[in-house]
Amino acid sequence: MRKAAILSVALAFSFLSCQRHSPGVVTHRTPDGRADQWLNRVDAGNYQVLIDTNGDQRPDVIKTYRNGQLVQVERDRNYNGAVDLVQQYSQGLLVREVHDDDFDGKPESIWTFRNGKVAMVERDPRERGYVDVVEYYDASGKLTRREMRTGEHRLQWNP
Secondary structure (H helix, E strand, O other): OHHHHHHHHHHHHHHHHHOOOOOOEEEEEOOOOOEEEEEEEEEOOEEEEEEOOOOOOOOOEEEEEEOOEEEEEEEOOOOOOOOOEEEEEEOOEEEEEEEOOOOOOOOOEEEEEEOOEEEEEEEOOOOOOOOOEEEEEOOOOOEEEEEEEEOOEEEEEOO
16 A cells, blocks of 8 residues: 555656646746746636746746645755655645655655644655655654564564
């Protein structure tokens, strides 16, 4: 089950990284007149705000709204044109993040949040397509348990 989840996220990540977002209506300009924010209407009730944070005239942050609610933020943290962080929201709260921390187009970790605080982190540091390490956190954000998986075996570590 977890392998399928990691693979589906990896596919979504690669799809998002390949998408070309064409800037829409300019909604903000820099003091020198260059556009740095655009609005794209996706369909009825859905739109995206595209933001250029480094002045290269390409969006580095894409915020997606559904019926006026923020549902997703895609970020290009190293400005190479590919998404490397996806944050998902539900009812205004962060519920999930997918990280590509080495900027190779494949996610290394999925962070799950409860009430806006980290609840679980699933890691695939070797990028083999399945979770090697799962970390569980309590309501205060303290790590309470870590499971390491090697092949068919699951090793537990409780701090």
